[in-house]
Amino acid sequence: MSARTTAQLAWSLCALTLSVLALVLVVILLGWSTPLPQGRIPWRDQAISLVGIIGAPVLGGLIASRRPGNPYGWLWLVFGLGLALQLLGESYTAFALVVEPGSVPDPRTISRVLGLGGQLALACGPFLLLLFPTGRLPSRRWRPLAWIAGISGAVLFALFLLFDNPDKVGGTITAMTIGAVFTIFASIVISALSLVVRYRRAGGVERQQLKWFALAAVLAAAYIVGELTGLKRLVGGTAWNLLDAATNTALYVAVGVAILRHRLYDIDLIINRALVYGSLTVLLATTYVGSVVGLQAILRVLSGQESTLAVVASTLAIAALFSPLRRRVQGFVDRRFYRRKYDAAKTLSAFGSRLREETNLDALSDNLVGVARRTMQPAHVSLWLRSNAEPEARSAATIEQFGHDE
Numbered sequence: 001m002s003a004r005t006t007a008q009l010a011w012s013l014c015a016l017t018l019s020v021l022a023l024v025l026v027v028i029l030l031g032w033s034t035p036l037p038q039g040r041i042p043w044r045d046q047a048i049s050l051v052g053i054i055g056a057p058v059l060g061g062l063i064a065s066r067r068p069g070n071p072y073g074w075l076w077l078v079f080g081l082g083l084a085l086q087l088l089g090e091s092y093t094a095f096a097l098v099v100e101p102g103s104v105p106d107p108r109t110i111s112r113v114l115g116l117g118g119q120l121a122l123a124c125g126p127f128l129l130l131l132f133p134t135g136r137l138p139s140r141r142w143r144p145l146a147w148i149a150g151i152s153g154a155v156l157f158a159l160f161l162l163f164d165n166p167d168k169v170g171g172t173i174t175a176m177t178i179g180a181v182f183t184i185f186a187s188i189v190i191s192a193l194s195l196v197v198r199y200r201r202a203g204g205v206e207r208q209q210l211k212w213f214a215l216a217a218v219l220a221a222a223y224i225v226g227e228l229t230g231l232k233r234l235v236g237g238t239a240w241n242l243l244d245a246a247t248n249t250a251l252y253v254a255v256g257v258a259i260l261r262h263r264l265y266d267i268d269l270i271i272n273r274a275l276v277y278g279s280l281t282v283l284l285a286t287t288y289v290g291s292v293v294g295l296q297a298i299l300r301v302l303s304g305q306e307s308t309l310a311v312v313a314s315t316l317a318i319a320a321l322f323s324p325l326r327r328r329v330q331g332f333v334d335r336r337f338y339r340r341k342y343d344a345a346k347t348l349s350a351f352g353s354r355l356r357e358e359t360n361l362d363a364l365s366d367n368l369v370g371v372a373r374r375t376m377q378p379a380h381v382s383l384w385l386r387s388n389a390e391p392e393a394r395s396a397a398t399i400e401q402f403g404h405d406e
Contacts, residue, residue, distance in 0.1 A: 007065035013077045014061035020084040021050055027091040031099040040094050045241050049087055052245030055252030056080030063259050070135035072128075072259065079124040085117025112164060119160050122184055123153025129191035133209040133258050138194050138201075149187035156180040192217075209258035216247075216254035223247045280322075280329050288318050 025047070032043050041049075057080035063073025089111040096107030104110075126149035130137060137146060159166040159177050166177045195217075199210045223243060226232065232240040295310035 003068050006068040010061050010064035010073065010077065013081065014057040017057035017077070017081045017084045018054070020081070020088055021054060024050055024084070024088050024091050027088075027095050031091075031095045034099045036094055036098055040098070041090055042237075043094075044238060046087065046091055046094075048238070048241040048245050052248040053080060053083045053087065055249050056083065059252045059256050062256060066260060067135075070259070072131050072133070072135045075124050075127055075131065076255075079121050079128065082117035082119075082121030082124065085114045086121065089114030089117070112160075116157060116160055119153070119157045122181075123150070123157060125184065126187040126191040129188065130194055132195065132198075132213060132255070133206065138198050142194060145187060145190055149184060149191070152180045152183040152187065156184065205261065209261075212254045212258040216251040219247050219250050276326070276330050276333050279333070280326055283325060283329070284318055284322065287321065288314050291317060 028043050028047050028050070036042055056076055060073045060076030060078075060080055063070060064077060065073070067073060092104070092114065093107050093111040096104045096111075127146070130142060130146060130149075137143060155176065159173065159180065163169055163173055166173050167181075168174065195210060195213065199207060199214075202210060226240075226243075235243075291314040292310050295313060299310060
């Protein structure tokens with residue numbers, strides 16, 4: 001198959017998925033004014049879920065059309081189509097049973113068929129981790145896991161195709177369904193470990209690609225922890241669904257940048273800034289809340305009432321602390337997580353100070369070679385000076401060529 005045909009096929013599948021999502025949006029708008037009963041996903045949350053799915057087919061289309069030899073893009077296309085069909089089944093059933101009862105034929109059967117998309121997307125889960133970013137397994141040792149995940153996904157799909165709610169039928173069917181679901185989720189967890197193995201063995205471009213995925217994985221892990229700790233009840237269902245959509249979008253962007261290698265090496269700067277400003281935000285917020293509470297308590301003791309003075313004073317204190325605290329946090333992050341870069345910057349700064357004071361050319365040459373060796377760590381360093389340089393040029397340490405081999 002030619003690259004052009006592959007690209008056309010990929011974008012056609014992407015267009016199909018987006019068409020399904022457009023149909024979902026139409027159904028949501030038609031039923032928006034009709035409240036749904038308890039147990040069904042509200043129209044507002046279905047719309048938010050739709051936004052969180054759009055990126056999957058677009059990502060798959062970009063990867064499959066630009067990296068035709070990498071099957072990873074096709075995985076995202078299938079994953080996005082499965083989620084879109086599942087969402088269409090939910091919205092279609094809600095409309096047919098609640099908004100306009102009897103307006104469409106056999107909504108339960110159609111919903112059941114469309115719901116198979118959810119099983120299809122679930123079956124793709126382990127492979128989205130196992131095949132990132134090369135489209136191949138990390139090594140032959142991971143083949144048994146791939147086979148187990150693939151067979152479990154096929155069994156789960158077949159059970160939901162043959163039985164209505166196989167997890168509630170009872171007996172062997174229910175046991176097989178539960179076993180298949182458990183195996184798939186266990187495969188997803190183990191597949192995540194494959195990324196750690198890849199990172200330890202990778203270098204250069206592949207390591208940068210894995211860093212992008214790791215950044216998105218941290219956001220996803222934070223979302224999962226919040227879900228498990230009941231944070232959803234605190235912030236509200238709608239806000240939590242918006243956070244879910246934002247997390248999914250971040251994952252699509254990270255995977256797209258990693259696979260397509262667009263601004264790939266910006267990841268170190270992004271991680272650095274995330275560490276700095278994330279820590280800075282926590283420190284400033286804690287300081288602000290503590291100062292407001294403390295000052296209010298003092299004012300309550302002194303005057304018997306609270307005052308806006310505490311808020312104003314705390315705000316001014318935070319504004320004054322921002323710059324010095326940011327520099328301290330930046331220095332700590334550089335020393336703790338970017339030690340080599342931090343040491344190189346310190347070495348170059350010290351050399352700059354020495355350069356302004358040094359007048360001996362031999363000493364200056366030795367210092368320059370030592371700085372290059374400590375900061376860049378090449379296999380060989382050489383320094384050449386023009387032999388016919390004038391005394392004034394020599395005193396200024398004019399360097400014609402400086403080279404190193406790595």
